[in-house]
Amino acid sequence: DAGVIQSPRHEVTEMGQEVTLRCKPISGHNSLFWYRQTMMRGLELLIYFNNNVPIDDSGMPEDRFSAKMPNASFSTLKIQPSEPRDSAVYFCASSTGQKETQYFGPGTRLLVL
Amino acid sequence: AQSVSQHNHHVILSEAASLELGCNYSYGGTVNLFWYVQYPGQHLQLLLKYFSGDPLVKGIKGFEAEFIKSKFSFNLRKPSVQWSDTAEYFCAVNAPNTDKLIFGTGTRLQVFP
Numbered sequence: 001d002a003g004v005i006q007s008p009r010h011e012v013t014e015m016g017q018e019v020t021l022r023c024k025p026i027s028g029h030n031s032l033f034w035y036r037q038t039m040m041r042g043l044e045l046l047i048y049f050n051n052n053v054p055i056d057d058s059g060m061p062e063d064r065f066s067a068k069m070p071n072a073s074f075s076t077l078k079i080q081p082s083e084p085r086d087s088a089v090y091f092c093a094s095s096t097g098q099k100e101t102q103y104f105g106p107g108t109r110l111l112v113l
Numbered sequence: 114a115q116s117v118s119q120h121n122h123h124v125i126l127s128e129a130a131s132l133e134l135g136c137n138y139s140y141g142g143t144v145n146l147f148w149y150v151q152y153p154g155q156h157l158q159l160l161l162k163y164f165s166g167d168p169l170v171k172g173i174k175g176f177e178a179e180f181i182k183s184k185f186s187f188n189l190r191k192p193s194v195q196w197s198d199t200a201e202y203f204c205a206v207n208a209p210n211t212d213k214l215i216f217g218t219g220t221r222l223q224v225f226p
Contacts, residue, residue, distance in 0.1 A: 042216065043216045097212055
């Protein structure tokens with residue numbers, strides 16, 4: 001199995017631009033998680049889906065952030081408009097659900113200038 | 114709210130030294146516990162996990178952890194560290210009744226040859 005796939009691996013953009021991060025979970029996994037990692041705040045859960053349905057989005061910072069999972073093999077995290085404080089590494093993880101091990105993707109390193 | 118505490122933020126050891134990283138959690142019910150490792154520039158990888166049974170869990174690369182329910186602890190140990198163990202280590206616990214993982218703030222381990 002290829003593991004969790006994320007794209008792009010690196011993104012540099014200017015403040016105000018829209019940023020879209022993509023994630024393909026491991027086939028057969030029905031839970032998907034988006035995390036953000038920064039030096040100041042550590043690893044934060046932004047949102048997670050179960051069977052393509054958002055279950056908990058309480059970690060989404062504000063309305064500029066949105067996430068979708070149109071099918072079992074694809075999810076997006078969008079930031080519009082982006083701000084410098086959004087600079088971080090964004091990880092996607094997937095699991096078979098119900099308290100099982102989460103497998104992390106390689107992350108997208110985002111820099112907003 | 115449930116929380117995970119990692120009291121050692123930065124640990125520096127010489128090769129062959131013994132390692133113990135502390136992890137305490139605040140929830141009193143049934144929990145699943147995890148240790149993840151993040152090597153420099155890489156994504157999080159599962160080191161070991163405890164769901165039930167023998168409270169002494171053995172993971173990859175010679176790591177082990179002991180679940181002590183009375184102390185709400187899940188400390189990570191390795192009898193003899195190597196330079197290649199230099200990484201950041203995260204303790205995590207499943208929040209009750211959800212698939213959410215709550216992560217500690219991480220412990221950065223540096224091993225010098």
